[in-house]
Amino acid sequence: MTHCDSALPFTDSGHRFDDQRRWAASLGLRFARRDGVTRLTQARHQGPLRVQRPFYPEGRAGACHVYVLHPPGGLVSGDALTVSAHIERGAHALLTTPAANKLYKADSQGVAWAQHTELSVEDGGVLEWLPQETIAFDGSRGEQRTHIALFGAARCLGWEIMALGRPASALPFASGRIEQHFRLTLDGRPLWLERQPLDPLHPRFIGRWGQGGATVQATLWAVGFKDAADAVGALRAALPDTPRWAVTVRQGVLLLRYLGHCRNEAWALCEQAWGLLRPRLIECEAHTPRIWLT
Known part of the structure; x- marks a missing residue:
């Protein structure tokens, strides 16, 4: 063809601009312990x-x-x-x-986005998955899937912090839908399976039995404690005494939850919990990543 046909869903570069558009990006990481x-x-x-x-602020x-990094x-x-990230035996x-x-x-056609995270840790490996928060704009539509596969005596600590809308700018999360899936297994056996739809038009979003109208939520998980009850006790004794968070242990998975309206409060709670849990989980004091201070 020598002319431009506006009905075609592709440009010359191969990108679609109809409701089937999809721009994929992937990152695959692997960590191994070599010479200590x-x-x-x-x-x-x-x-x-x-x-x-890689940085080694805690020593080699x-x-x-x-x-x-996701430049966009x-x-x-x-x-x-x-x-995806794979941690080999003995690596941290x-x-x-x-x-x-x-x-x-x-966009105007309601095309969704997708974000998948695949984490695996071999016997004796340690992974800390500590991303900064996610901000969902009003009208966002997509799916988040997080799969964590642990093996043997693997240890893992991570969190997910989500801020819905931008209330400070009078732009609440009033439309759209985000579906979250979490799956954590040990030697192939499910320990924690969860599906959570975030839909502001569903009664669960404002019901006290569900989201309760909260605009910020956070989940911290940790697996591999020698004494999980001691870890829970330390959190309950040291963290701020508010009804906006709770902690429990199920199937060996420590889960701390936050529901509130303040990103800074959620972040501070998770960071303080990490500082308390890290020595108990991996016998190392928490060492704040430099990027958090910039």
Whole structure:
């Protein structure tokens, strides 16, 4: 054809601009312990997902700190991001992000985005998954899936912090739908399975039996304690005494939940909990990633 046909769903570059558009990006990381040091042995990427070089602020024998970078800074309609990380036996990795992740309003055709995270930790490995918060704009539509596969005596601590809308700018999360799935297994056996739809038009969103109108939520999980009851006791004794959070242990998984209206409060709670739990889980004091202070 020598003329432009506006009915065609593709441009010359191959991108779609109809309701089937999809722009994929992926990042695959692998960590291994070599000569007493956890090294980033593999970093494969497609599209706008990268990592900075590994950092060792705790010394070469300590955790390997890696920052996951998504230069666009957020997800729009049609984006499909997949991040995977595999921790080999004896390795210790701490993964975080340099800034908040943003989930933007869906386009006029309501095309959804997708964000999948696949984490696996071999027997004797340690993973800390500590991304900065996610901000969902009004009208955002998409799906988040997090799958954590642990083996043997693997240890893992992570969190997910979600802020819905931008209430300070009088822009609440009043439309759209985000579906979250969490799956955590040990040697293939499910320990924690969860599905949570975030739909402001559903009664659950404002009901006291559900979201209760909260605009910020957080979940922190940790697996691998020698004494989980001691960890729970330490959290209950040290964290602020408010009804906005609770902690429990089920099937060996410690879960701390927050429901409220303040991103800073949720972040401070999770960071303080991490500081209390890390020595009990991996016998190392918490070492704040430098990127959190910039």
